[in-house]
Amino acid sequence: MTPVQFFKCLSDETRLRCVTILQKEGKLCVCELTAALALSQPKISRHLAYLRQNGLLLDSREGQWVYYQINPKLPPWALPLLDKALVAASEGEQFQKDLDRLNKMDCRPEVSVCC
Template identity: 55%
Template structure:
């Protein structure tokens, strides 16, 4: 994993909120993100696509729904950073 891309993904408040949601509740569908964050589905999907492209999140399709979870194969340093971030409010 490229560290620069990882930190660029974390630099956006919406993506950071998405990651925090995934950490607190694994396997979240897009509809839950749109409801909780009050953003349109296309906007959420763009952020999710970027997080998926950089292998921070993985997706699983179940019927018409797509569920997202944290990539279990993230490097230890990345998991530690995400865990630490999830314990603090977004400023």
């Protein structure tokens, strides 16, 4: 991943919100991200596909769910930037709203089968 690819991935608000909440939570499925960001599933999926295709995220299938997480094999220069982005985002009102919606989600995949 080049610096240009990395910053293009984060230049969109929806992608940045996805990445920062994934950086905080570790891994989430599409339904969790949809609930957290209060956006449609197709929109979230399109942005996740872009992030995966550019190497910022990895996906894994577990049963009926596809989980996304930050790629642990990112270049060493990228990881501190993601940490700083999370710190900056966590100070914002939008990030807290996203996190609150995620935490209020009635039936997260690890708790029950609902998505």
